[in-house]
Amino acid sequence: MTTLESGALLREVVRRYVQSQRQALACDAxxxxxxxxxxxxxxxxxxxxxxxxxxxxxxxxxxxxxRVVEQMVGDGLLSKAPSTTDKRAVELTLTADGLSRAQSLEALLNGHGESVLARLTAAQRADVNTALQALLQALTSPSEPQP
Structure with missing residues (x-):
């Protein structure tokens, strides 16, 4: 594989990770x-x-x-209620079944991430964890990029 610049490398990692996530989810009937x-x-x-x-x-x-929300309400995954602060708005929450499905989904996705990271050495996992923490902070921080 050719060496990619950082921006292109990040995009390629995200692209491949999302693909593998979708394949992992496709296995769940x-x-x-x-x-x-x-x-x-x-x-x-x-x-x-x-x-x-x-x-x-x-x-x-x-x-x-x-449209999707209406389907999910009909499936018993979400509940809708009028907003108490804005009469035009509708507030959405997970039902007990929706929360259960969300927890299962989260466990499946987290397990997938762990299985990908398990292919790395302990030292590599520590480096990746540090880099991911820095990326998360960079993506959520409103500050200007550091030189």
Missing amino acids: DMLSTTRCHILTELKRAGQLSQQNLASRLNLEKSWVS
Whole structure:
């Protein structure tokens, strides 16, 4: 494999990781669509979100999210309630079944990540963990890049 510049290397790692994640999920007969998985994980992280906020977090059209949310409400994974602060908004939460599915999904995804990292030596895993922590901070920090 050719040596890639850092930006291209990061994109290639993310691309291959997402592909392998999707293959791991495809092995689970009870798995949901990618959009449904994202909705479950976002609501598990947040606890409760407005439908508009959810669409924004997922970078998806509100109408698309609305359709999927209605299906997930019908499947008993989500509940909808009018917002107490904005009469135009709808608040979404996971039902008990939705939370259970989100927890199972999280365990599956975390297990997949651990299986990928298990292919590395202990020293490499420590280096990768340090680099991932730095990347996470860089992606969540509003500060300017360091020279």
